[in-house]
Amino acid sequence: MTAADPDRAAQAALEALSTAHVAQTSSTAERVADALREQVVEGRLLPGVRLGEQAFCEAMRVSRNTLREAFSQLVAERILVREQHRGVFVATPGVADVADVYRSRRVVEPAAVRHGELGRDQAAIARVRAAVEEGRAAAEQGDWVGVADANQHFHRALVGLAGSTRLDAQMDLLLAEMRLTFHRMGTHRDFHEPYLERNDAVAALVERGELEKAALEVADYLADAEARIVASLSPPRP
Amino acid sequence: MTAADPDRAAQAALEALSTAHVAQTSSTAERVADALREQVVEGRLLPGVRLGEQAFCEAMRVSRNTLREAFSQLVAERILVREQHRGVFVATPGVADVADVYRSRRVVEPAAVRHGELGRDQAAIARVRAAVEEGRAAAEQGDWVGVADANQHFHRALVGLAGSTRLDAQMDLLLAEMRLTFHRMGTHRDFHEPYLERNDAVAALVERGELEKAALEVADYLADAEARIVASLSPPRP
DNA sequence: CGACCAGGCTTCGTTCAACGATCCGACACG
DNA sequence: CGTGTCGGATCGTTGAACGAAGCCTGGTCG
Numbered sequence: 001m002t003a004a005d006p007d008r009a010a011q012a013a014l015e016a017l018s019t020a021h022v023a024q025t026s027s028t029a030e031r032v033a034d035a036l037r038e039q040v041v042e043g044r045l046l047p048g049v050r051l052g053e054q055a056f057c058e059a060m061r062v063s064r065n066t067l068r069e070a071f072s073q074l075v076a077e078r079i080l081v082r083e084q085h086r087g088v089f090v091a092t093p094g095v096a097d098v099a100d101v102y103r104s105r106r107v108v109e110p111a112a113v114r115h116g117e118l119g120r121d122q123a124a125i126a127r128v129r130a131a132v133e134e135g136r137a138a139a140e141q142g143d144w145v146g147v148a149d150a151n152q153h154f155h156r157a158l159v160g161l162a163g164s165t166r167l168d169a170q171m172d173l174l175l176a177e178m179r180l181t182f183h184r185m186g187t188h189r190d191f192h193e194p195y196l197e198r199n200d201a202v203a204a205l206v207e208r209g210e211l212e213k214a215a216l217e218v219a220d221y222l223a224d225a226e227a228r229i230v231a232s233l234s235p236p237r238p
Numbered sequence: 239m240t241a242a243d244p245d246r247a248a249q250a251a252l253e254a255l256s257t258a259h260v261a262q263t264s265s266t267a268e269r270v271a272d273a274l275r276e277q278v279v280e281g282r283l284l285p286g287v288r289l290g291e292q293a294f295c296e297a298m299r300v301s302r303n304t305l306r307e308a309f310s311q312l313v314a315e316r317i318l319v320r321e322q323h324r325g326v327f328v329a330t331p332g333v334a335d336v337a338d339v340y341r342s343r344r345v346v347e348p349a350a351v352r353h354g355e356l357g358r359d360q361a362a363i364a365r366v367r368a369a370v371e372e373g374r375a376a377a378e379q380g381d382w383v384g385v386a387d388a389n390q391h392f393h394r395a396l397v398g399l400a401g402s403t404r405l406d407a408q409m410d411l412l413l414a415e416m417r418l419t420f421h422r423m424g425t426h427r428d429f430h431e432p433y434l435e436r437n438d439a440v441a442a443l444v445e446r447g448e449l450e451k452a453a454l455e456v457a458d459y460l461a462d463a464e465a466r467i468v469a470s471l472s473p474p475r476p
Numbered sequence: 477c478g479a480c481c482a483g484g485c486t487t488c489g490t491t492c493a494a495c496g497a498t499c500c501g502a503c504a505c506g
Numbered sequence: 507c508g509t510g511t512c513g514g515a516t517c518g519t520t521g522a523a524c525g526a527a528g529c530c531t532g533g534t535c536g
Contacts, residue, residue: 027322027489028489028490029310029489029490052516053516053517054515054516062490062491063490063491063492064491064492065303065490065491065492066489066490066491068307068517068518069306069307069310072267072307072310072311073310073314076311076314084264084265084498084499084517084518085497085498085499085516085517085518086498086499086500086516086517087516087517100402100403100404101404103400103401103402103405104400104402104404104405104408106353107346107349107350107353107400107402107405108345108346108349108405110349111345111346111348111349112345115344115345162341162342162345163341164338164339164341164342164345165338166338166339166342166411166412167341167342167345167346170342170408173404174404264518265518266518266519267518267519290487291487291488292486292487300519300520301519301520301521302520302521303519303520303521304518304519304520306488306489322488322489322527322528323487323488323489323526323527323528324487324488324527324528324529325487325488
């Protein structure tokens, strides 16, 4: 790509820039929201905790209004819940929420897999495989939180096979919500370890282009996971 | 249900109230967001229009901060877009956006149909049929905007077959975005009329429990609709 | 004559201080 | 023991203010 045809080059560059939005990182509210989201998904802010406005806007050195804007965004993502005149709290998904999330996932994930038409998008398939390997590596080091992360990356990669930005965003929301549930369930090893090989199996099917089989396997996989989560969530209900 | 056993009745009432959250309608920001959203989907605020903060907060008799909170919510819904230091605008989805939305819909809608397991939820099926009839009635009166509305209700009802709140919410977002592109396309009759009978056919298949056929029909339906939208959107690109 | 640069004006982003409304907890009362 | 009342604390909303960034205008220069 030399400067053989400057006009065409400029045109191409313009298009590229118009699609890949310039990294306008700013907006304090957005950065605050990112920070809070990270605290929540990392488990430093546990479900049910109250987030007082005054305390947090002092701690993060931002105005109360800006903080509230960040709160609104996270409420829209279902990571926080707002109760009238009481404050915002880290969401505590109940069994009904888990059921709804999995009903959604059982629709989206197998369909996304089935829809990755004959491995048209090689990069997306590579991301599935990468997530599997990430999980294996974490397991070998006994890093069970890492395994849990890899598991989430795996499912995000599955949805990525459909190649839709909006579907990816929706999946990120669902996964963030699941993470809240995991934090209520305690140790991650018992739950996530068994899925290492199932992930591998699904990835292999996808790579071989046996998408229908892969989709069925994913559906079964999700039904199993939901059952185990509900089981581990129902008894220890205070 | 007499007062034969007041304690049991009270207990039942308590459970009902605990599940069905009290209707906390308020929050000015939310009401402002609702009002703006309505203006946009009704087509009174056309794509590309700028929404100056000062003008709107005066018109709606709310503070600028409150208005901004409403804006943030609508930006998250992709109904508005925010440009740094320039203001918020009604979104103008391009062909890339339409393609992405349809990629998402082609995954979700057929899968939701396939997933409504053997008409377990009779009410959801009834809503599909109701949307078909709504469209037919509107067409008979020459109300083509009504036909467009009914069409959206039809697709929302299809996703409703899956029975997931979160999926329904996601679908509402996608449909709102589609409405924006419809407003760019002008007259609705040419576009929506042909789908009246296809909707009917899909509803009939669903009612008869032939979900697999219905899903395939929906997939084909969506591919066709996307092609027609792209065709009608590409040429008149100023 | 057209291009470029500087200035002013407008609007957005963010903060601050304040007021009512509402909820929570404690205390007193029957 | 249950009920009602009274602060105290927090949220919801407002209005005004300041800096920063964009747009428009007008003038200058090649």
